Amino acid sequence: MPTLSATEIAFLMVACQQAVLALGWAIGAAVVPIDRRSAVQWACYALLTGASVVIFIGASQTKSEELRAVANVCVATGILLMERGVRQFIGRPANGWVYALLMAGVVLLSWLGLTPRYGALRVAAVSGLLAVLCALTAWNIYVYARRDLGLSLGQWLALPLLLGALVFANRGAQAVVSPYTVAAEMAGNSSLDIGSAAVFLVTALVFHLALVALVGVRMTAELRRLSRLDGLTEVFNxxxxxxxxxxxxxxxxxxxxxxxxxxxxxxxxxxxxxxxxxxxxxxxxxxxxxxxxxxxxxxxxxxxxxxxxxxxxxxxxxxxxxxxxxxxxxxxxxxxxxxxxxxxxxxxxxxxxxxxxxxxxxxxxxxxxxxxxxxxxxxxxxxxxxxxx
Ligand SMILES: Nc1nc2c(ncn2[C@@H]2O[C@H](COP(=O)(O)OP(=O)(O)OP(=O)(O)O)[C@@H](O)[C@H]2O)c(=O)[nH]1
Missing domain, CATH: 3.30.70.270 (Reverse transcriptase/Diguanylate cyclase domain)
Known part of the structure; x- marks a missing residue:
């Protein structure tokens, strides 16, 4: 049995955290009136993030670039599902084929990225895509909170996603500015570093906190709306x-x-x-x-x-x-x-x-x-x- 380093143990903790979050969304969808489709997608997002972490550990143990690529695909799929869930929750769903197309692009880039020549290109493109997705989600949440829920502090709900966008944008920028360093880093070692574990732990957690807050504010707004209506005629009371x-x-x-x-x-x-x-x-x-x-x-x-x-x-x-x-x-x-x-x-x-x-x-x-x-x-x-x- 392989021994685990402190960093790998930290990554495993992230996986456990994500499993608990997935369970939370599943239970939440069953007992609270959340939009079921969104809750299921957010549960899948947590599961995929957790799975990616375990696969990253496997990649680090076996020095396998293929496993690392699979883990990256899991991360990207998770973020895509998270964004799709938010869009459905706020009533602005996008076409399914857009996601299928993006997924195909991510898989293709990850496969291409196995060649050291394209490693930095993969990091730049996928990180850029994830940054755009996070920024888009932040914007959608902000507009929904301000316009649909009339919440003047909608920016606080969007802030975690915006920070996530910055993390991904930073990684993408590294690959653009110093592609050789990133390519060498990828070709030379597949080991995990404690910094990535910390980034994973924090971003994955705050994303879910933002989603929970989004559900909470909508339920509060709905309760407030109902408390002002006459139940029989649905005009104001x-x-x-x-x-x-x-x-x-x-x-x-x-x-x-x-x-x-x-x-x-x-x-x-x-x-x-x-x-x-x-x-x-x-x-x-x-x-x-x-x-x-x-x-x-x-x-x-x-x-x-x-x-x-x-x-x-x-x-x-x-x-x-x-x-x-x-x-x-x-x-x-x-x-x-x-x-x-x-x-x-x-x-x-x-x-x-x-x-x-x-x-x-x-x-x-x-x-x-x-x-x-x-x-x-x-x-x-x-x-x-x-x-x-
Ligand atoms: N079905 C139903 N009846 C209601 C409701 N609220 C009040 N009422 C009835 O409305 C009726 C009002 O009667 P009245 O105050 O005598 O008025 P009216 O028969 O409309 O006579 P005028 O106002 O003088 O033309 C009562 O029989 C109440 O029971 C309700 O929510 N549902």
Missing amino acids: RRAIEEQLHDEARRVGRSPRPFSVLMIDADYFKDINDRFGHAAGDDALRHLAKIMKAQMRDVDRIGRFGGEEFVVLLPGTASTEALSAAERLRDALLRRPWAWQGESMSLTVSIGVAAWRGPQDEVNALLKRADAALYRAKALGRDRFELGS
């Missing part, structure tokens, strides 16, 4: 729409920019529940919310205030346009009847409209005016809207 009203009031501040609210209440809703049952009532509420979403602009915010009552915030909208929006909604409800178990009927709503009066106004006062207008619409016969004064 009362707390969230009230927050948005206060935000809008703060945003317009002392400027003359208008905004308005619609307070919408379904008419005779109790009859629907009594006649068709509670499940039908729920479905009617979903129908109402769907029509509101279709009628309102992207900038408008819809919230369920409670029961069968909704509030819509209309930014940049004065009372005249808000009355038009109310009319539009009323029309849409007439045009798109609600269907339930073969029966079809038009739902009607009563709407109270109120406009922001400027810096001296208050959100609670605005809602009270909308509520009073809604009450008037109900009293005047329902299926109509009134402007709060």
Whole structure:
């Protein structure tokens, strides 16, 4: 049995670390709602990195350049899978043939690199490719964190990958600047050095930490999103729409920019529940919310205030346009009847409209005016809207 040097033992520790990480991703994919395909690819990435380390030890023991080339292919395949997993996770997958092509290139270069003449070329090309892949992943993570998750500190998530890109770029640059030194190093000895073990240990670990952090921030963002939504209608819940009203009031501040609210209440809703049952009532509420979403602009915010009552915030909208929006909604409800178990009927709503009066106004006062207008619409016969004064 061959004896292992301290460096080889350090490399073996990296292999064990990667096996634990692969197991972590496999368990994570089973118990946490992570994107399964990404988790499997990240588990494979860890396994390939671990395998490459063991193969590097074998190459060092046997002085085999072929084994070393196989280990390098494992490293490159792992990074490719890591990048592919990130792309799938953030919803921007690349074509499979791009990866197949890159893999073929890596294998070809590794095979060519067995000839001392091409050794430095292989190191430069493969390291360059891995540097580009890491930098691309860092960029994708950064953009996803900033744009999709609204995280202002997205650069911290991308930083480990950027450092990895620098490590690979440095190795590639060495091969370009001093190809003879790199070629001689490769031809002369296949032994491992403690520096490479340390680089492996740190980069492989921080890459996985970045991936775990990416999963964590997305889950936190998703929980936050869900905590602001009404489960039945998937519009904002009362707390969230009230927050948005206060935000809008703060945003317009002392400027003359208008905004308005619609307070919408379904008419005779109790009859629907009594006649068709509670499940039908729920479905009617979903129908109402769907029509509101279709009628309102992207900038408008819809919230369920409670029961069968909704509030819509209309930014940049004065009372005249808000009355038009109310009319539009009323029309849409007439045009798109609600269907339930073969029966079809038009739902009607009563709407109270109120406009922001400027810096001296208050959100609670605005809602009270909308509520009073809604009450008037109900009293005047329902299926109509009134402007709060
Ligand atoms: N199915 C269902 N019903 C709900 C929900 N929330 C509130 N309701 C029902 O909505 C009905 C509201 O009744 P009322 O306040 O009397 O109002 P209405 O029958 O619409 O009469 P007007 O508002 O005066 O036109 C009640 O029967 C509540 O049980 C819900 O989430 N699902």
